[in-house]
Amino acid sequence: MPSSTASSLRDLHQLHQRAKALRDRLSSGPKTLAARKLALDARQKALEDARKALQDEKVAVKKHEHHLQSQQAKSDDLRGKLNAVKKNDEYKAIQNQLALDKSHMDKTEGEILEAMEKVDEKTRAVHEAEVEVKKLTDEVAALAKQIEEHAEAQKAQLVELEKAIVEAENVIDEDERDRYRRTVKQRGADALASVEGSACSGCFVTVTPQMMNHLINGDKLTFCLACGRMLYLAEEDHPNTRRS
Numbered sequence: 307m308p309s310s311t312a313s314s315l316r317d318l319h320q321l322h323q324r325a326k327a328l329r330d331r332l333s334s335g336p337k338t339l340a341a342r343k344l345a346l347d348a349r350q351k352a353l354e355d356a357r358k359a360l361q362d363e364k365v366a367v368k369k370h371e372h373h374l375q376s377q378q379a380k381s382d383d384l385r386g387k388l389n390a391v392k393k394n395d396e397y398k399a400i401q402n403q404l405a406l407d408k409s410h411m412d413k414t415e416g417e418i419l420e421a422m423e424k425v426d427e428k429t430r431a432v433h434e435a436e437v438e439v440k441k442l443t444d445e446v447a448a449l450a451k452q453i454e455e456h457a458e459a460q461k462a463q464l465v466e467l468e469k470a471i472v473e474a475e476n477v478i479d480e481d482e483r484d485r486y487r488r489t490v491k492q493r494g495a496d497a498l499a500s501v502e503g504s505a506c507s508g509c510f511v512t513v514t515p516q517m518m519n520h521l522i523n524g525d526k527l528t529f530c531l532a533c534g535r536m537l538y539l540a541e542e543d544h545p546n547t548r549r550s
């Protein structure tokens with residue numbers, strides 16, 4: 307059956323290449339999705355950290371406020387004693403203590419202001435992280451939906467292509483089909499290669515004149531001696547071998 311001509315092998319090769327491209331797309335979608343999900347997980351973790359940091363800062367404000375309250379209570383207490391004091395040196399001592407306490411309270415008030423500024427800052431950080439997480443979550447959901455929708459069509463296309471490949475394989479003689487199958491199993495879409503300018507386009511090694519004759523006659527499968535790919539003539543090199 308001298309039907310393994312250049313054009314039929316070229317068609318077969320194209321079918322294998324299209325099937326490979328489809329399989330690649332089918333597997334790349336879930337990989338992309340997994341990577342986006344990882345990025346989302348990282349952002350969610352960052353959001354949790356930001357929320358925790360905000361919570362800690364709010365606790366710090368409360369702590370400073372409690373501290374200030376106790377300082378104030380102590381001062382009020384002292385000021386009450388001031389009226390009852392008779393001795394001048396005691397009076398002076400309490401006044402000194404009150405002045406010292408006042409400077410401590412000023413310091414605490416400064417710390418409260420500082421902590422409140424940090425609360426504002428961290429509230430903004432949490433908000434930004436929430437916006438980002440929301441955006442990424444929507445993106446991941448849209449991507450998952452898109453991949454799922456495309457996958458259905460791609461799987462259907464792949465089934466069609468696989469059928470077409472089985473049909474196209476009829477151009478290969480029965481007794482050569484085992485070797486063809488082994489080569490396809492090993493190399494997938496790389497099982498075939500065109501010959502361009504007398505060289506295998508897969509490995510660029512020149513084919514022998516005898517192989518060239520077989521290729522032109524299309525009387526048997528020709529395998530590259532260097533890389534083992536099944537060869538066929540490139541269209542532009544031998545347009546006369548093209549089947550109608």
Ligand SMILES: [Zn+2]
Pocket residue numbers: 499506507508509510511530531532533534535
């Ligand atoms: Zn080769």
